[in-house]
Amino acid sequence: MHPSDLAAAQRGRVLVTWSKQATADPLEIVEATGARFRTRRYGWLWDLESQVYNVNAGHGHPHIRQRMHAQIESIAAANPNAVLPIREQLGRMVCERAGFAKAFFATGGSEAVENAIKMARLYTGKTRVITRKNSYHGATLAVLEIAGDRRKQAFEHAMKPGLHIDDPYPSQRVGDTSDWVASLERVLDQAGPDSVAAILLEGFTGTNGMQLPPPDFWPRVRELATAHNILLIDDEIFSGFGRTGRWFAHEHWGVRPDLMTIGKGLTSGYAPLSGVLVSQDVADYFAEQTLWCGLTHYAHPVSCAAAVGSMEVIAREGLVGRAERVGQVLQTQLKTLADTDLGIVDVRGLGLMIRVELDRNATPLHQLMRERGVFLPVRDNAFFVCPPLCLPEEAVAEIVAALADGLAQL
Numbered sequence: 274m275h276p277s278d279l280a281a282a283q284r285g286r287v288l289v290t291w292s293k294q295a296t297a298d299p300l301e302i303v304e305a306t307g308a309r310f311r312t313r314r315y316g317w318l319w320d321l322e323s324q325v326y327n328v329n330a331g332h333g334h335p336h337i338r339q340r341m342h343a344q345i346e347s348i349a350a351a352n353p354n355a356v357l358p359i360r361e362q363l364g365r366m367v368c369e370r371a372g373f374a375k376a377f378f379a380t381g382g383s384e385a386v387e388n389a390i391k392m393a394r395l396y397t398g399k400t401r402v403i404t405r406k407n408s409y410h411g412a413t414l415a416v417l418e419i420a421g422d423r424r425k426q427a428f429e430h431a432m433k434p435g436l437h438i439d440d441p442y443p444s445q446r447v448g449d450t451s452d453w454v455a456s457l458e459r460v461l462d463q464a465g466p467d468s469v470a471a472i473l474l475e476g477f478t479g480t481n482g483m484q485l486p487p488p489d490f491w492p493r494v495r496e497l498a499t500a501h502n503i504l505l506i507d508d509e510i511f512s513g514f515g516r517t518g519r520w521f522a523h524e525h526w527g528v529r530p531d532l533m534t535i536g537k538g539l540t541s542g543y544a545p546l547s548g549v550l551v552s553q554d555v556a557d558y559f560a561e562q563t564l565w566c567g568l569t570h571y572a573h574p575v576s577c578a579a580a581v582g583s584m585e586v587i588a589r590e591g592l593v594g595r596a597e598r599v600g601q602v603l604q605t606q607l608k609t610l611a612d613t614d615l616g617i618v619d620v621r622g623l624g625l626m627i628r629v630e631l632d633r634n635a636t637p638l639h640q641l642m643r644e645r646g647v648f649l650p651v652r653d654n655a656f657f658v659c660p661p662l663c664l665p666e667e668a669v670a671e672i673v674a675a676l677a678d679g680l681a682q683l
């Protein structure tokens with residue numbers, strides 16, 4: 274089939290996400306390796322979006338493929354509770370790595386967050402969930418309702434109002450604390466802590482800002498949660514598995530959440546899998562109480578194999594340290610670019626989770642960068658630099674030079 278025929282044929286039968294169908298312009302990918310993929314129309318592109326922020330271990334890794342093949346050859350389909358060596362291995366690996374008692378495996382990130390909320394409601398006997406005003410935790414209706422992101426707008430009329438912490442940026446001090454903490458204290462006061470089951474926060478916020486929280490924020494959240502029998506849920510679906518230069522972003526702030534949601538980089542996107550990791554107290558609670566959670570495809574064996582393979586690659590190839598190192602090189606070069614009058618007003622982030630803000634709308638930059646060998650995620654006045662963690666350091670200069678050229682045309 275001629276390449277343009279393939280795009281037209283797919284468009285004729287398959288709906289795309291988050292788009293008006295007539296104007297969406299998805300690319301045909303013909304091969305992918307490491308931190309790049311090759312498209313029919315533009316050739317090789319550096320993947321600064323990691324295919325929706327999840328190919329942490331890199332494209333086409335033979336070890337992950339081999340793990341998946343081996344699982345397909347043994348047991349390719351099994352009910353979510355069946356005992357399998359690959360499930361035991363993944364549960365052990367992920368709990369030991371992250372320091373939790375037990376893991377509950379689901380399919381996608383939004384479901385993991387829904388399950389974490391259900392667990393918090395069951396455990397505390399309370400219902401409400403506090404989130405940040407500019408937060409995204411997934412697109413199923415229950416998760417849209419509690420989060421603050423504008424992606425809920427089309428459905429908001431049918432939803433209860435959320436409970437949100439302000440996250441002014443840059444943050445200011447208010448008396449003894451930061452304005453983030455003051456906002457949380459206010460929300461808790463208004464809602465009444467006896468109604469709040471959970472505080473749900475991204476380990477490090479993704480496309481909604483990548484704001485570095487003030488230093489008192491996470492420790493104070495932990496204190497307040499403990500004091501009021503509220504569970505602290507850390508959503509590491511975007512920021513986990515090395516992306517910020519730590520295995521999990523909360524390690525930057527030194528706090529221990531009660532529940533942690535994982536997805537995306539868990540399998541590096543080779544198969545769908547997500548999870549909720551739970552503390553010993555929560556695990557003990559569900560030893561005696563029913564866990565009212567579960568769907569048909571949960572803990573899929575081939576996805577478990579992809580996760581084991583991906584975690585092995587991230588550990589063996591030192592990709593967490595590499596994300597920190599290459600991320601610093603990228604930030605330094607992007608900050609140098611910011612001094613050259615190309616409209617950059619801020620560069621910030623952690624590891625390979627970087628946001629660059631412009632003094633104008635960044636949308637046209639996406640197309641300009643496709644033509645310059647870079648697949649660049651953009652949103653409003655910002656673009657993001659979130660490549661696979663195996664991005665070679667030598668690629669940084671090439672990418673930054675392409676960005677300088679694209680920005681000059683913007």
Ligand SMILES: Cc1ncc(COP(=O)(O)O)c(C=O)c1O
Binds near residue numbers: 382383410508536
């Ligand atoms: C922080 C965070 N939580 C949850 C989700 C939802 O994950 P999924 O798209 O796999 O349902 C996302 C997706 O972008 C995310 O960034």
